[in-house]
Amino acid sequence: MRTLATGLWLPALFLAGLLFSYLPAFHHPAPHHVSIAVAASPAATAQLQHELDVAAPGGFTLRPTADAAEARAAVLHQSAVAAYVPDGPHPLLYGAKANGAALEPVIRETFAAVAERAGGTLAFRELVPTVPGDASGSGLLYVVLSCVVAAYFMVITMQRAVGFGLRAHVATSIGWGAVTAAVAYLAGAYVVQAIPPNPLYLLYLFLVTQAVSLTAYGLVPFFRGFFPGIAITLFVLLGVPSSGGAVPVQLLPGFFRFLHPILPMGNAVDALRSVGYFGNSQLLRPTVVLCAWTAAGVTLILLGYLRQRRRLAQVAADQTMTEYVPGPPAEDPTVMLPRPVALAPHQHHFGDEAPMLTGRVTDPSGQPLPGTTVTVIDTHGRQLVRTRTDRNGEYAATGFSEVVAVVIAIMPGRPAAVAQLLLDPAAPVNQDIVLGAQLPETREPDGSGP
Template identity: 50%
Template sequence: MAEHKAEPESGGAASSLATTARTLASTLWFPAFFFTGFLVCYLLPFHNPVPHHVDVAVAGPSAGQLEQALEQKSPGAFDIHRVADADAARDAVTDRDATAGYVPDRTDPQLFVAKADGYSLESVLQKTFTKVAQQSGGQLHMHDVASTAPGDGMGTGLFYLVLACTIPSYIMVMMLLRATTFGRRKKVATFVTAGALMSVIAYVTARGMDVVPDDPLAILFIFLMTQAVSLTSYGLVPFFKQFFPGVAMGLFVLLSMPSSGGAIPVQMVPGFFRALHPIMPMGNLIEALRGLFYFDSKDIVRPVLVICGWIVFGVALILLGAWKERRAARREAEGESAESVEAPVEDPSFEMPQPSAVAPHTHRLGQQDPVLTGRVTDQHGQPLAGVAITVTGTHGRELMRAITDERGEYAAAGLPDRFVNVIASSPDRLAAVARVLARDGHPVRQDFRLMPRTAPASAPASGPAAPVAGSR
């Protein structure tokens, strides 16, 4: 008999490979995004910071010659403009019209700088103009016209203060997505309350460490920034769904930190991040706090208005998302075609709500709150244990299953914000079905009364089983 060898099932292997590829892509996209983001947004701007278009006010008629000399040595590093005298050079720095002021006197050359603009920028200016002064035969005298607070020796204290309020404002949104018993208003109220507490605690802590000067108006500025981050992040959720973590962290971590001018002065990062500096809330808060603390409140209105613009943008996104949700609910209520099932929002650190059964009467820290509860009884009102509760989407896709306890009760958490079908079934009883609207922050109760499949001999046959009136 001829030997027969089975051919490999190439179609099945290809299908398995495609499934593996899809699984890896759906689970590893965020770490891949973060890995690439850190390489591009941190390694690129921070590995070799050099000055770009640093504005220097130069006293006297030699400004043009100095500009040519610096341009030949360091193209694009410094922008020179002429002022009348040493007082004007100093005022240009304190008024934030220039980053530095230089007085090219042969016997007493002077450089006016502001350490509050960043220690690394001050060091570059000192090194550059020390050489310029030496070429003219003089010894440079430096004047720090805007010193940082005694506890902020490196001039990066504002960066870490702002960072301490930026990342928690985003993480708070991720955590509150698990709070299924909190509606939109409660979540926004939580953002406001938590932002106010963070702002006060951050300022008091920084003051206690002598990192910032004493000016309580900073609390308001910090609070506005926390709301810009949290409200915008929350508003992005219904539009980007499972990709929300990448979008929010890309905005408020990967792009905001290198463009903030806090760790590395904005004049020393590549042009792309310099262009983002006037836009991102983190950089605008640092500019506002610098002006408030060290430059007699010069130029603080524009950055504060930009931060407020982010708040308005976040509120608009939230309102638009609410309108979109209500429109989808109306369409489902009218029996129109529902949208495709949304993938759950996922974060690399926090697992987001998934439809699941939970204990009706016990709640543990970290456990999801039930959004659907109910009780199943027989025709006499006695509880029925062991009844299967199945929750499906409006098109029949099963979302979760639960079993009633000894008191006939059940509970479900993590249901999507839309109409769902709740089915109560038992082998010896007629099943009952109810349609309920599951909404974030609005727990609903659906009770059932199940009739026996065969009516007792002493009683007339009963009609089909039905939900108990009283759902809420």
């Protein structure tokens, strides 16, 4: 049962997430506090507000403007989703499809009924259409989603990168983020033509990759094998429905409207929408939030590094100062504990158990030393695994539980070398070893060899 639970918890999380996140968000969209600029007096606007509150309670929030030009400007600067000019027999509604393609029909239907009750016929004018290649208005969502998913899976697969330290992981995150942002932008703007071409998109696509990848990597030391579920919940299972890219945020239930300005995906979609369609009018909040997520990821990485260093020192001190007392046997005999084994360097395939310890043994000049015996013991002297280096002087092993270990490299005719390190299933280690120079041969007093 424990093996099944270990293997199925992530698929079960996906199932629950799609059923209880996507379904509640998308199955019954309804307007909530949709901001409309009205070119009318405060008294006339209040009367219209009362009329809409009766028809759709909480659905619309009207604010009066001095004239039609001011109402129109409110739409172009994203301070209102639409603008209504009630003068004359043909009241005019200004819309912006780029602010939510699914929201525009709802607004038009509502204000057509308002105009009809007033004895007029509604006229409509589109102020900010989407690009021709994005008829559904969801192009921004899928460009951002491609970057989020690519960043997430990069962190997952890089956990198998043996020998990659902290700096290498961070450098890979930055490099992969730049490549992902460039590919997503070029494909979306020039290949599919689903987003407006604007080089500033590159910055925000890069920021969202860093917000996701650095935060996910920072979760690894604290949640270990559970970090994929936490990351996918934050960035996809909750991030997509609250992003406002598939269904405009004004049509979502309250929980997802609350998440929208917090999670990276919603802020990335808002930033791209502002850059591509609204002249960079509302960039402050998305920029600050994406930078804050990136900073939070860097902070988690640093805290995890310090935590690992303290744990290494503490475990080493505890095991040195106390006598070894054998632990009790596992209560569940079906639970198979890891068993350390030696591996052939560079010969593991996808699906095989990844090496946890790798390294290369060389002489002081950097030449490999094949056939060197490498022994891994714990701090009580118990042997965990023994192997020999290959023709390139390399060795590999896996199957360790979390333990402070000592690696000993021995080759006849050279002084032995010893290194102490922390072996952790969640963090593969590369330990290169340099053996000293060849020892001179010792001879007997009569001049004969040993």
